[in-house]
Amino acid sequence: MIPRTCEPIADDPLVEAEIYRDMDHTIVNRQFVDDLILGGPVGPWVVDLGCGPAHIPILLCEAIQGDGGETHYRPAQERLRVMATDVAVEMLEIAKFEIEMAGRVEQIELQQIDLNQPNALQADIADTLMCNTVLHHLDDPTNAIGLAIRAAKPGGRLFVRDLFRPASSAEVEALVEQHGGESSSAQLLRQSLHAAFTLDEIRTIIAPLGIEAEAVQITSDRHWTIDWTKP
Ligand SMILES: C[S@@+](CC[C@H](N)C(=O)[O-])C[C@H]1O[C@@H](n2cnc3c(N)ncnc32)[C@H](O)[C@@H]1O
Structure with a gap:
């Protein structure tokens, strides 16, 4: 098993945010939203942790109109509202633009939140907390998951x-070859795979927080997913 190598600090956060925004994540983002909706109830109050350019909140709002009409996932009494959060002001600026362009300003609000800070989120505020490919950016995601539970x-x-770290560098390179795209995005994927937590590691992290091991499962050739309901 290759050891975990944490993500390097970005030289220029704006450039990195723009590279990320310009990468085409449409397929994985749609899969995320589809799996979220098919897996159980969503909202009406949703918090996105580490929202990046807010493409997932926008897709979610488009998938769930929630205007009081029928939806395929639950009887919608209330319009979906999303609090999209990120630590990077550069990312939040991009998200603001994307939300305006999508016409979702009234549904999606932005908040700067550092998932490493205790008490960064209030208790009992959300029906759904979602988070896509963020935890591998954190040295230790215990605080972030604890915040989400609270x-x-x-x-x-x-x-x-999130991504899981493959067992060998050869497997990392095979995934980069398959999913990485052109050179700058390929390098970001390579770094992310090296920084990612294995299934066993994430199960070890969530156990003391009260989330049972079965709540996290491998869900693609490079992702695991926690789908858990708070008692
Ligand atoms: C790979 S991007 C994923 C963005 C988004 N979830 C998506 O799927 O499109 C990771 C995001 O996590 C954010 N992030 C990294 N560390 C964070 C922290 N400590 N608190 C909050 N957000 C963080 C980054 O700024 C970045 O926007």
Whole structure:
């Protein structure tokens, strides 16, 4: 098993945010939203942890109109509202633009939140907390997952997806070859795979927080997903 190598600090956060925004994540983002909706109830109050350019909150709002009309996932009494959060002001600026362009300003609000800070989120505020490919950016995601659990209302849902670290460099390179795209995005994927937590590591991290091992499963050739409901 290759050891974990944490993500390097970005030389220029704006350039890195723009590279990330310009990468085409449409397929994985749609898969995230589809799996979230098919797996159980969503919202009406949703928090996205580490929202990046807010493409997932936008897709989610598009998938769940929630205007009081029928939806395929639950009887919608209330319009979906998303609090999209990120630590990087550069990313939040991009997210603001994307939300405006998508016409979702009234549904998606932005907050600067550092997932490493204790008490960064209030308790019992969300029906659903979602988080896509963020935890591998953190040296230790215990605080972030603890925040998410605390912020969930009783009966609320955590839906957290991230990459898992392959067993060998050869497997990393095979995934980079398959999914990495052109050189700058390929390098970001390579770094992310090296920084990612294995299934066993994430199960060890969530156990003391009260999330059972079965709540996290491998869900693709490079992702695991926590889908857990707070008692
Ligand atoms: C790989 S991007 C994923 C963005 C988004 N979730 C998506 O799937 O499109 C990782 C995001 O995590 C954010 N991030 C990294 N460390 C963070 C922290 N300590 N607190 C909050 N967000 C963080 C980054 O700024 C970046 O926007």
